Amino acid sequence: MTTRGCYGPAAFAILVAFGLTGCGGGGVSKSKATIRLAMVTDVGGLGDKSFNDSAYAGLKRAKTELGADIQVLESKSAADYQPNLSALADENFDEIFAIGFLMNKDLAQVASNHPKGHFAIIDAVVDQPNITSVTFREQDGSFLAGALAARVSKTKTIAFLGGLDIPLLRKFEAGFSAGAHEVDPNVKVLVKYVGSFEDVASGKELAQVLFSQGADIIYAAAGKSGIGAIDEIRSRPSVYLIGVDGDQDGLAPGKILTSVLKRVDVAVFTVAKDILDKKPPKGHLEFGLKDNGVGLTDFQYTKQIIGPKTIAEVRKLRDAIIAGKITPPQTREELANFKPVKL
Amino acid sequence: MSGIQDFVVLTLVKAAPLIYAALAGVVCERAGILNIALEGQLTIGAFTAVAVSFATGNPVIGLLAGVVAGALVGLLLGVAATRFGVDQIVAGTGINLLALGGAAFGLTVVFGQPGASAEVSALGVPGERGLIVGAFVAALLLHLALYRTPWGLRTRASGENPRAVRSAGIDPRNVRLIATMLGGALAGLGGVYLSLGELDLYSDGMTAGRGFIALAAVIFGRWTPFGATGAALGFGALAALQFVLQRSGVPSELMQALPYLAALAALTGIAGRARAPQADGVPYTE
Numbered sequence: 001m002t003t004r005g006c007y008g009p010a011a012f013a014i015l016v017a018f019g020l021t022g023c024g025g026g027g028v029s030k031s032k033a034t035i036r037l038a039m040v041t042d043v044g045g046l047g048d049k050s051f052n053d054s055a056y057a058g059l060k061r062a063k064t065e066l067g068a069d070i071q072v073l074e075s076k077s078a079a080d081y082q083p084n085l086s087a088l089a090d091e092n093f094d095e096i097f098a099i100g101f102l103m104n105k106d107l108a109q110v111a112s113n114h115p116k117g118h119f120a121i122i123d124a125v126v127d128q129p130n131i132t133s134v135t136f137r138e139q140d141g142s143f144l145a146g147a148l149a150a151r152v153s154k155t156k157t158i159a160f161l162g163g164l165d166i167p168l169l170r171k172f173e174a175g176f177s178a179g180a181h182e183v184d185p186n187v188k189v190l191v192k193y194v195g196s197f198e199d200v201a202s203g204k205e206l207a208q209v210l211f212s213q214g215a216d217i218i219y220a221a222a223g224k225s226g227i228g229a230i231d232e233i234r235s236r237p238s239v240y241l242i243g244v245d246g247d248q249d250g251l252a253p254g255k256i257l258t259s260v261l262k263r264v265d266v267a268v269f270t271v272a273k274d275i276l277d278k279k280p281p282k283g284h285l286e287f288g289l290k291d292n293g294v295g296l297t298d299f300q301y302t303k304q305i306i307g308p309k310t311i312a313e314v315r316k317l318r319d320a321i322i323a324g325k326i327t328p329p330q331t332r333e334e335l336a337n338f339k340p341v342k343l
Numbered sequence: 344m345s346g347i348q349d350f351v352v353l354t355l356v357k358a359a360p361l362i363y364a365a366l367a368g369v370v371c372e373r374a375g376i377l378n379i380a381l382e383g384q385l386t387i388g389a390f391t392a393v394a395v396s397f398a399t400g401n402p403v404i405g406l407l408a409g410v411v412a413g414a415l416v417g418l419l420l421g422v423a424a425t426r427f428g429v430d431q432i433v434a435g436t437g438i439n440l441l442a443l444g445g446a447a448f449g450l451t452v453v454f455g456q457p458g459a460s461a462e463v464s465a466l467g468v469p470g471e472r473g474l475i476v477g478a479f480v481a482a483l484l485l486h487l488a489l490y491r492t493p494w495g496l497r498t499r500a501s502g503e504n505p506r507a508v509r510s511a512g513i514d515p516r517n518v519r520l521i522a523t524m525l526g527g528a529l530a531g532l533g534g535v536y537l538s539l540g541e542l543d544l545y546s547d548g549m550t551a552g553r554g555f556i557a558l559a560a561v562i563f564g565r566w567t568p569f570g571a572t573g574a575a576l577g578f579g580a581l582a583a584l585q586f587v588l589q590r591s592g593v594p595s596e597l598m599q600a601l602p603y604l605a606a607l608a609a610l611t612g613i614a615g616r617a618r619a620p621q622a623d624g625v626p627y628t629e
Contacts, residue, residue, distance in 0.1 A: 045547055047450070047458015074457070076443060076547075165595065192589050195599055198548035200459075201360075201541050202586075205353060209586050212349050224459060224546050231462075231542055 042100030058268030139175030146179025203228030358579025363533030364557030374522030382554025383442030388534025413531015421523030559606035
């Protein structure tokens with residue numbers, strides 16, 4: 001090998017290293033911060049206009065309202081979870097948020113290696129003294145979306161489009177189906193999964209498939225893949241979509257009936273505020289309709305399309321769930337046994 | 344609308360980016376460069392097209408920019424492999440990471456937001472259809488170029504026996520360099536198809552492993568343009584079938600794994616004999 005040949009791999013390694021540093025995101029540290037908070041995103045990353053962005057919104061709110069110092073590390077793949085969590089745990093943060101259930105095992109390990117640190121995980125329950133588990137009653141919000149979709153649908157066929165076929169997403173699916181059948185047992189609910197939270201093109205293609213199979217409303221709980229479904233409804237007349245996690249209503253005004261909010265931001269902010277108020281950290285926090293952790297948007301662009309009667313009906317269902325008269329199913333097994341409740 | 348027609352259209356829509364990327368793989372490997380950076384070339388093509396369309400307001404300029412950017416990424420692989428003798432797998436892996444990180448960084452620079460770009464002016468339905476037809480035209484042209492021109496002979500010879508090419512007074516490293524640029528341009532076009540043809544935006548991770556499925560198509564298609572195109576169509580049909588028939592009993596994970604199983608079958612000889620170009624992935628040194 002010539003001497004010149006040695007520089008190639010080295011130069012290449014440097015290039016790659018530069019490429020990799022692009023993965024980290026950074027907060028600016030301020031000297032007079034009250035509390036220090038950090039989060040690790042899931043692979044969807046910031047800009048998903050959904051789950052991760054919602055968590056980030058909570059962090060930003062903690063920054064403006066509580067004066068918190070915040071930092072974000074983005075995960076490009078599951079292999080980044082542990083290095084990201086460890087990197088943050090080595091610094092002195094009051095709370096480190098793991099955004100996404102996929103991090104449960106990595107977080108459990110990092111947390112036991114850093115017994116003095118405190119952590120929170122969204123969407124998973126990890127039973128460890130220095131971890132707060134935060135979950136949501138997604139099935140409750142999805143139930144309301146299902147009832148709404150069943151009422152608005154002209155073809156009496158509605159569809160659920162999920163990201164990955166996993167228990168968490170089945171909570172959305174089961175709640176949605178049950179809500180539809182609560183108001184109209186004859187509505188057909190189609191169910192498809194993209195197999196990815198990032199495959200925008202496949203999200204769009206599956207939306208086309210669902211529309212051609214007769215659906216006129218799609219409830220898209222598929223992360224960035226859902227952006228593809230939103231792209232598809234823009235060019236089609238008389239079809240609608242229901243968004244998820246964040247408020248997506250403005251992404252296609254008048255075409256997105258509502259969004260099933262999963263207020264990860266409320267959860268993140270609540271945990272942050274508890275720290276500032278010196279409340280002892282909780283082991284498990286569950287957010288639902290009652291505490292606005294889950295809910296629908298206020299139909300800013302679609303009141304006309306939905307109509308006051310349906311809006312009132314959805315509100316009634318919401319109250320019934322809060323009062324415990326209806327318990328939306330969260331698995332397919334529970335869905336199979338779900339009987340519409342006479343109110 | 345009829346189900347058959349839906350299925351055919353969806354198959355073509357799914358196959359088009361795979362065909363572009365698989366042709367890119369074919370031309371590189373026939374010249375002796377193992378291009379596992381297809382995923383990165385798709386990514387950079389997709390991102391550059393959207394960024395340039397955003398900057399100029401003209402999706403056609405965006406398309407051209409995506410192709411050029413893909414060619415440059417191909418050139419990077421080619422230079423690393425032929426001039427510096429970097430292991431091609433390592434170089435390809437590095438380029439894939441670099442592309443993903445670079446596009447993510449580019450998003451924040453150009454659009455001021457991470458994760459996904461804003462919607463830009465795109466090629467629309469005529470553009471998408473044109474690019475689907477273009478994939479088949481590209482396959483035909485590449486076939487003619489590889490088997491009917493002196494350039495094609497030199498390219499194939501560089502992948503089989505680079506010393507013979509050298510003895511004819513041609514530097515096989517230059518031949519390989521041109522092949523990687525052409526390959527990069529083709530894969531870049533595949534990326535453009537995704538971001539500006541089917542959609543009107545770039546989003547991190549949107550190529551979703553298509554570059555690797557295309558690699559499987561190269562093997563299953565036995566390193567020929569028509570074979571790879573056929574394999575890409577087959578994988579497209581599988582994906583379309585999976586979409587239409589989902590939840591009818593067959594686990595979708597199994598359907599998603601089928602392209603890789605098919606490639607494995609081709610390599611192990613279950614599905615007939617498959618032989619890679621003799622000098623595929625072997626650096627040429629004097």
